[in-house]
Amino acid sequence: xxxxxxxxxxxxxxxxxxxxxxxxxxxxxxxxxxxxxxxxxxxxxxxxxxxxxxxxxxxxxxxxxxxxxxxxxxxxxxxxxxxxxxxxxxxxxxxxxxxxxxxxxxxxxxxxxxxxxxxxxxxxxxxxxxxxxxxxxxxxxxxxxxxxxxxxxxxxxxxxxxxxxxxxxxxxxxxxxxxxxxxxxxxxxxxxxxxxxxxxxxxxxxxxxxxxxxxxxxxxxxxxxxxxxxxxxxxxxxxxxxxxxxxxxxxxxxxxxxxxxxxxxxxxxxxxxxxxxxxxxxxxxxxxxxxxxxxxxxxxxxxxxxxxxxxxxxxxxxxx
Amino acid sequence: xxxxxxxxxxxxxxxxxxxxxxxxxxxxxxxxxxxxxxxxxxxxxxxxxxxxxxxxxxxxxxxxxxxxxxxxxxxxxxxxxxxxxxxxxxxxxxxxxxxxxxxxxxxxxx
Amino acid sequence: xxxxxxxxxxxxxxxxxxxxxxxxxxxxxxxxxxxxxxxxxxxxxxxxxxxxxxxxxxxxxxxxxxxxxxxxxxxxxxxxxxxxxxxxxxxxxxxxxxxxxxxxxxxxxxxxxxxxxxxxxxxxxxxxxxxxxxxxxxxxxxxxxxxxxxxxxxxxxxxxxxxxxxxxxxxxxxxxxxxxxxxxxxxxxxxxxxxxxxxxxxxxxxxxxxxxxxxxxxxxxxxxxxxxxxxxxxxxxxxxxxxxxxxxxxxxxxxxxxxxxxxxxxxxxxx
Numbered sequence: 001x002x003x004x005x006x007x008x009x010x011x012x013x014x015x016x017x018x019x020x021x022x023x024x025x026x027x028x029x030x031x032x033x034x035x036x037x038x039x040x041x042x043x044x045x046x047x048x049x050x051x052x053x054x055x056x057x058x059x060x061x062x063x064x065x066x067x068x069x070x071x072x073x074x075x076x077x078x079x080x081x082x083x084x085x086x087x088x089x090x091x092x093x094x095x096x097x098x099x100x101x102x103x104x105x106x107x108x109x110x111x112x113x114x115x116x117x118x119x120x121x122x123x124x125x126x127x128x129x130x131x132x133x134x135x136x137x138x139x140x141x142x143x144x145x146x147x148x149x150x151x152x153x154x155x156x157x158x159x160x161x162x163x164x165x166x167x168x169x170x171x172x173x174x175x176x177x178x179x180x181x182x183x184x185x186x187x188x189x190x191x192x193x194x195x196x197x198x199x200x201x202x203x204x205x206x207x208x209x210x211x212x213x214x215x216x217x218x219x220x221x222x223x224x225x226x227x228x229x230x231x232x233x234x235x236x237x238x239x240x241x242x243x244x245x246x247x248x249x250x251x252x253x254x255x256x257x258x259x260x261x262x263x264x265x266x267x268x269x270x271x272x273x274x275x276x277x278x279x280x281x282x283x284x285x286x287x288x289x290x291x292x293x294x295x296x297x298x299x300x301x302x303x304x305x306x307x308x309x310x311x312x313x314x315x316x317x318x319x320x
Numbered sequence: 321x322x323x324x325x326x327x328x329x330x331x332x333x334x335x336x337x338x339x340x341x342x343x344x345x346x347x348x349x350x351x352x353x354x355x356x357x358x359x360x361x362x363x364x365x366x367x368x369x370x371x372x373x374x375x376x377x378x379x380x381x382x383x384x385x386x387x388x389x390x391x392x393x394x395x396x397x398x399x400x401x402x403x404x405x406x407x408x409x410x411x412x413x414x415x416x417x418x419x420x421x422x423x424x425x426x427x428x429x430x
Numbered sequence: 431x432x433x434x435x436x437x438x439x440x441x442x443x444x445x446x447x448x449x450x451x452x453x454x455x456x457x458x459x460x461x462x463x464x465x466x467x468x469x470x471x472x473x474x475x476x477x478x479x480x481x482x483x484x485x486x487x488x489x490x491x492x493x494x495x496x497x498x499x500x501x502x503x504x505x506x507x508x509x510x511x512x513x514x515x516x517x518x519x520x521x522x523x524x525x526x527x528x529x530x531x532x533x534x535x536x537x538x539x540x541x542x543x544x545x546x547x548x549x550x551x552x553x554x555x556x557x558x559x560x561x562x563x564x565x566x567x568x569x570x571x572x573x574x575x576x577x578x579x580x581x582x583x584x585x586x587x588x589x590x591x592x593x594x595x596x597x598x599x600x601x602x603x604x605x606x607x608x609x610x611x612x613x614x615x616x617x618x619x620x621x622x623x624x625x626x627x628x629x630x631x632x633x634x635x636x637x638x639x640x641x642x643x644x645x646x647x648x649x650x651x652x653x654x655x656x657x658x659x660x661x662x663x664x665x666x667x668x669x670x671x672x673x674x675x676x677x678x679x680x681x682x683x684x685x686x687x688x689x690x691x692x693x694x695x696x697x698x699x700x701x
Contacts, residue, residue, distance in 0.1 A: 025400050050479035050487075057475045058685075061692035061701040062519045063468075063502040066475075067495060073478050074491035078377055081484045085361045088343065094363065095340035119692055119701075151360070158381070169701075177699050285480070293482025295607070296543045299600025300341065304365035306599060341483070362485055365596075372589055373485040376492050 003028045015216045020146040023089040031215050032090055034208065035145055038217065039087040040097045045109035046080035047101075048282050052116045053125055061119060068165050069122060075162065079155045086147035102287050110268065111194045113276030120173050120180075120187035126166015128195035128233070134159055135229045136199065144216030171240040188237070189245045196260070197268045199226040205265075227257050234258045344370040345395060346378050349386035356388060364389075455631035456569070457512045458531065459638065461521070462628075462674060463564075464504030465532035468522055469682070470553060471497030472689060473540045482543055489589060493550065496582040503575045523693035527683040528676040535618035537673070537682040544597050544607040549615055551590035555651050556622045558583045559644040569637050591655050598659025605660065612656070613664050620669025623648070 008028050014021070021027055050073050057073060060066035084094045100106040111129055116122065134156060141152035173184035203209045203221040212218040237244050248261035270276070341363035347356040359378040364370035370389040379387065398406055414420045474494035481487030505518035516524075535553060540546050561583055564576035597604040623645040632638040656663055672678065692701065 022400075024397065047484070054479035057478055058472060058688050059691055061523070063498060063505070063522055064519075065701055067498055067502070070475050070478060070491055070495055070498070074380075074488055074495070077479075077484055077487045077491070078380070081362070081377055081488070082360055084484070088361070093340055154360075172700060176701075177696060179696065180699055289480040289482070292480075293486075293543065295601065295603050296482035296486075296597070297341065299597050299604030300365040300369070302604075303596040303600040307366065363483070364485065368592060372489065372592070376489040377485060380488075380492065 003030075012214070015144050015214075019144075020149065021144050022146045030211070031217075034212060034215070035148065035217065036087060036090050036092055036097075038208075038212070039083055039090075039148055040092075040100070041107050041109075043080045043083035043087060043097070044101045044106055045112065046076045046083065048108045048112045048286065049129075050076045050080075051282055051285055052112055052114070052278075053122055055116050056119060056122050059119070060122075065169070072126070072162050072165060075158050079151075079158070082151040082154055083148075086145075086151045089147045098290065102283070102290055104274075104283060107272065109198060110271040110276060111191075111198055113271050113279045113282055114190070114194055115278055117190075118183040118187060120170070120183040121191065123166050123169030123173060123184065124187035124191040126162050126164075127170050127236070128166075128191050129198065130159055130162040130166060131233060132195050132198045132229050134163060135225050135232070139218065139220045139225060142219050148217075167236065167240075170242065174240045174242050185242055188242050192245050193263065193267075194271075196226055196230070196263055197265075199223075199229070201265065201268070230258050230260050231256075341365050343392040344374070344389045345392050346370075346374040347388040347390070348374075348378060348384035349388075350383060351385050356386070359383075361392065362389070452631055452635045452637070453511060455628045455635075456572075456637060457508050458628045459632055460504050460508035460511060460572070461531040464501045464508055464518075464521070465530050466536050466553075466557075467497040467504065468501035469530070469532045469685070470536035470550075471495075471501060472685065473536065473538075474546070474550070476540050477546065490546070493586050493589070496579075496586070500575065500579045500582070503578075507571050507575065519693075523690045527678050527686055530673070530676065530678065530682060530686070532673050532682075533618065533621040534670055534673045534679055535615065535621065537679060537685060538615075538618070539681055541611065541614075542607060544604065545611040545614070547590050547593040547597065548608060548611040550586060551594050551655065552615060552619055552652065553622070554583055554586040554590055556619075556644060556648045558587055559647045560641055563639040563641050563644070567638050572637075594655055594661075595659045598656070598661040608659065609661050612661055616664040617667060617670050621671040621673060624671055624674065626674070 007026060011021075011026065011028060011031075021031075053069065053076075054073050057066065057070050060069050084097060087097060088094055097106070101108070116125070137152050137156050137159065141149055141156055143149045143152065170184055170188075173180040175181075176184075200206055200209075200222045203223055206222055209218065209221060213221070234244065234249065246261045248259065250259050251257075252259045271279070274280075342365070343361050344364055344367075345361050346359045348359045349356045359374075362370055362373040362377055364373050367389060371387060374387050374389050375384075378384070410416075471494045474490050474497065477490045478487065478494070481490055501522070502518050505521045509516040509518055509521055535549060538545075538549070541549075558580065561576045561580040565573050565580055567573040567576065594608065597608040599605070623642075625642065629638070629641065633640050653663060692699075
């Protein structure tokens with residue numbers, strides 16, 4: 001049944017008045033669908049995002065780095081969980097969302113399809129990828145859907161340490177031996193452009209942007225957020241003597257922004273559609289974990305059923 | 321406030337497809353005697369596991385001194401239709417607020 | 431993230447062990463405790479991103495973080511006690527397998543989820559009773575670390591114990607996998623309670639209480655949980671040993687090759 005125009009008008013008036021939409025509130029079917037799509041993509045990204053960094057947990061170079069990285073990757077699992085939990089309030093099971101991911105039907109952030117080749121990649125991911133995520137999530141913390149916004153508030157609080165950890169790793173490498181500096185610069189070269197792509201296509205080419213903005217799910221455009229991230233990062237790179245790989249990068253006195261060169265959207269499209277370096281491996285790793293865990297999940301269910309039956313029997317015999 | 325999952329009837333109470341565990345709502349009491357607050361939810365097969373999962377997921381940074389877990393199905397929530405009759409009457413009882421009563425200038429009440 | 435509070439590289443430490451025999455015994459004892467936790471924490475961390483369900487991924491990482499955190503404190507203290515200029519990182523990343531002092535139990539590959547939780551349970555129960563004693567050590571740094579670790583370990587016992595029961599008394603498949611894990615691990619448990627001159631020297635100097643009561647208490651608790659899990663305690667047989675004197679399985683060398691690669695590849699670099 002199509003949503004009645006009156007109801008939609010009333011709903012949009014609530015959003016315009018800055019009200020938060022809660023799970024039981026009426027919402028246009030399309031709003032619900034857009035949220036499920038966006039939130040589940042976000043949750044999948046957190047979970048798939050564990051893999052590139054998880055790749056270095058066993059090789060972290062000091063005990064302090066091992067603890068920091070493990071805690072960080074664990075946080076990603078937590079963040080995935082918070083967002084799945086928020087998505088479930090929209091009337092969909094986490095199991096169904098996970099199935100969509102495992103079947104290759106759901107998207108996740110393309111950046112996690114790139115490989116982590118050296119330890120410096122762990123620094124670059126924390127600095128760029130988490131830095132970009134914080135810019136995006138700070139905006140989403142004001143999203144119109146309450147459960148999403150609240151998950152974002154919790155995540156932003158936790159994620160600050162991720163970025164600082166990454167930046168500290170890069171600063172240490174950059175000030176280290178020539179070989180350390182070389183891997184740091186190489187990681188910057190490889191992760192910079194994919195990080196800019198994380199904000200998504202330019203608003204004029206983004207099919208969902210207008211609707212998401214009208215409904216207060218997104219409060220700022222992709223280009224504006226991307227620019228904000230570039231402006232923040234340029235000075236950070238200078239401070240630790242690493243060079244962002246963009247010959248066009250220059251300060252625009254008129255706008256106050258850092259102008260950056262063209263993004264290779266062909267690469268973005270190619271990776272989104274499955275032909276990034278590691279799309280297949282990332283999905284396979286999630287499928288393997290899910291398959292290998294099936295007997296564990298089933299065992300827990302079977303045991304709980306036995307316990308419940310035993311408790312029932314006790315209660316019945318007591319009543320008799 | 322609670323993220324009410326009751327709009328999601330399919331996800332609760334029973335273990336559904338593919339070994340999906342039931343959903344529990346998690347409430348944390350922050351340190352220093354503050355009231356419990358809803359934190360989110362976890363999947364777990366029983367109360368003890370729900371408690372452990374809640375601890376591992378929502379209290380990794382010393383956020384809590386107490387945890388409640390409640391089966392999502394056990395929560396009864398007000399509906400959007402209740403908003404008027406439930407909450408509006410509370411908005412026109414100024415005599416419930418201290419500002420309704422005047423005290424002589426210069427006197428400290430507290 | 432902040433360094434664990436008691437971590438103290440370079441801080442002058444009041445080692446109450448004055449004579450060199452006691453001092454070197456204490457170093458060995460600290461290496462044993464630290465290596466057990468580092469190696470097991472490392473094995474657990476291999477699950478990160480690959481757990482059976484998101485909630486459990488987070489739980490296993492929490493236990494791994496506790497263990498590696500304890501290891502960092504213990505190895506720093508070992509380095510400070512040794513007083514030869516090595517800190518926890520030097521001990522973790524620049525020792526050969528033959529210098530590691532962990533029990534064999536913890537270095538075995540992570541196996542399936544049943545193997546991981548059964549091992550965790552067997553180790554954590556022993557660790558709990560050991561730490562309870564060590565928390566009364568007259569060496570205050572060690573006692574402090576043990577007291578902190580004791581709280582963490584109590585939770586590990588609870589979490590792993592619940593899983594042993596769920597898996598043992600779950601489905602036919604989970605029962606079979608869990609019994610098989612228990613059978614495979616049992617012959618590595620005896621080493622946890624083996625004592626030698628190192629323990630004797632420390633007990634004699636009053637630094638560590640006599641820990642011979644740990645094994646019967648361990649067995650009682652393990653038996654209780656195994657029975658509730660409808661599993662069978664394996665028949666007594668030969669107990670493998672060697673880890674405490676550096677005679678390890680082949681698995682440890684491979685694990686260390688991975689763990690130590692950066693420190694070995696870039697000698698002297700800061701990270």
